[in-house]
Amino acid sequence: MGGDRLYALLERLGNLLRTEERAAGLPHGLQPVHLQALRYLQSCNRYSNTPAALTEYLGLTKGTVSQTLLLLEEKGLLRKQADTEDRRVIHLLLTEAGRAVLKQALPPELFKRALAKLPGDGAALDESLTELLRALQAANAQRSFGPCGTCKHFQREGSGRFRCGLTQEPLSREDSQLLCREHEGISPGH
Amino acid sequence: MGGDRLYALLERLGNLLRTEERAAGLPHGLQPVHLQALRYLQSCNRYSNTPAALTEYLGLTKGTVSQTLLLLEEKGLLRKQADTEDRRVIHLLLTEAGRAVLKQALPPELFKRALAKLPGDGAALDESLTELLRALQAANAQRSFGPCGTCKHFQREGSGRFRCGLTQEPLSREDSQLLCREHEGISPGH
């Protein structure tokens, strides 16, 4: 059946990207997981920049992620900031150095070159992958980590003013584009 | 730019599949790499079932792959067979047990369920991914590991009879569908 072929394709792509990621991180002394953590933290919103959210995103255990964060902090790529409301919670903020490393390392050179050679602008690929990801997350009961503005808790309050229905906090236009761990897609039935 | 988003998608998909693969291998005491090795060996041709080819396919070092193979052999999932022509070369053959494990473990359940939910039959996805993989392999100077029958060394010799232009050996119809490490795509310019 066709599933096998699709699976082989995805696995091979995954391996190639992982190898590239390994090479891209090497000069900075970073492993693939470290780059992935940095990339997540750069693109998530203020509810989702915590060890717990990162743990869910990466699909690892919290102990493992805690180690990863220790290393990134020692290297000065991120800093920790205690939450003012819930003192158990810690927010992870990229430093300038962290952002610089990320900008230089990801996406890897090979990937950028390949993308340039791709016939079309990759829109079809984007759409197919998004669909697959959605199906995977639906099949599992997993969080979607989608952009804030596409969530069912997202509320419009007039020109350029938004609010999160879950936390009741106001949201800026930039906020609405960041990934959120509480993200729930709008179900087609409504 | 759009590359970032595409990259994030692929990385996330890769992580999900890897997590699933880890879970699928757990009951057999196998890690993701082990399943990947088995899957490759099941679908490659007789020129490509060697440690060196597997090393290239996985993008690891030969020492690492050597360890992986040791474990798989100990578990009775594959056996080694010395090449009769070149006594340095070793061929890796799946045992019945190896094939059974593979059949049971891959693709992971989650993936199959997701595929079933996918609108359409995944043909668009297949095409997009194949294109991307081709672009990646062209951008790198990497081997393509494509099916024998789509290689520029592949020769037709009449009804159902084929030959490899590189080794001059005759090929069966089944041969022509297996992955080959010497595979070179037919360049569009010819």
Next chain:
DNA sequence: TTGATTAGTATCGATTCGAAACTAAATGCG
């Protein structure tokens, strides 16, 4: 107040992985 839950950390052992040194066979060049 007491018990349960949640966020995060610390420690341990198993495993992957790369680097480098090594063996053995094949190849190439004088």
Next chain:
DNA sequence: CGCATTTAGTTTCGAATCGATACTAATCAA
């Protein structure tokens, strides 16, 4: 032929990921 070089594969070692488990501290619920 003879000797250096290359290639296939193994071995050894150390660094790093990762999961499991136990732990602290804060919050929440009854």
